[in-house]
């Protein structure tokens with residue numbers, strides 16, 4: 255059997271990554287960048303860092319920030335309009351997962367024959383090459399989703415009314431620029447939640463049953479970085495070394511999870527969709543009970559070994575316990591996250607709907623073991 259392993263893109267990481275990026279691409283005066291960002295980032299003045307960098311190199315740019323937190327197709331259309339009106343030649347995504355996903359979808363709309371509408375209609379559209387070459391660069395300002403190294407964009411399409419994953423290998427940003435300064439101002443709770451998301455990506459990718467030793471190695475190393483540096487970034491937001499390592503771990507998590515995710519994400523997705531709970535926090539709320547559930551099942555020796563391997567990564571830390579579920583509960587608590595869904599507006603009556611959605615979630619297919627709807631319900635009850 256032939257396995258195909260695809261690995262992503264150029265990553266520039268560290269203090270000064272912005273300067274390294276602009277020196278690397280060496281833009282000419284005809285270059286005009288469309289900056290895709292969001293209104294919060296604009297209002298915080300974070301984008302000034304980028305525009306100053308571009309001004310310093312006499313680059314032309316337009317800023318587009320009219321996007322939703324959960325991006326919709328209209329955002330993409332508006333962005334395409336700004337791109338065309340300003341005669342832009344390249345795209346810079348500057349923000350969290352939403353801005354990066356919109357930037358990638360703008361590229362798809364511009365470069366796929368027939369745009370996103372046709373993309374949706376075509377069979378295996380990812381096999382059709384994009385028509386135009388549009389450079390796209392990503393500057394993440396959070397450290398969690400890893401969209402900067404991903405080949406898909408999540409957009410709510412008019413025809414679907416639900417989040418749709420648009421996958422095409424050529425929409426991966428050409429360069430991901432991980433500048434730790436950009437995450438320096440993240441509030442403590444967001445640092446914790448997004449960091450746990452990165453951790454969960456690594457953990458679930460490692461546990462996913464598919465055989466992918468390259469992803470497994472990246473997942474383990476990514477987890478080590480989170481365990482070592484997330485507590486530091488949480489305690490001191492100005493610790494730029496810790497910020498840098500968490501950014502890198504977030505990218506590594508996203509690289510690893512091309513192997514698959516699992517039931518933590520299956521349970522987190524409906525919590526965000528129905529109760530607007532932050533994605534990373536939703537993972538944090540369910541992860542230890544998911545692990546406890548897995549530990550209780552009749553596991554094969556190699557599945558046991560995987561859980562032990564992950565638990566051993568915590569050795570030497572105060573949170574370390576004999577089993578991974580207990581260790582994880584301590585680790586999550588050490589980041590100021592209290593257990594329970596009740597405080598977030600979830601009641602007993604809501605659980606069957608959540609369990610049904612979790613069971614239908616695509617991540618369920620790649621969980622370490624099979625899970626049925628009744629089992630999802632039982633785990634939600636334990637988390638409540």
Ligand SMILES: [Zn+2]
Pocket residue numbers: 399451454455519533
């Ligand atoms: Zn996630």
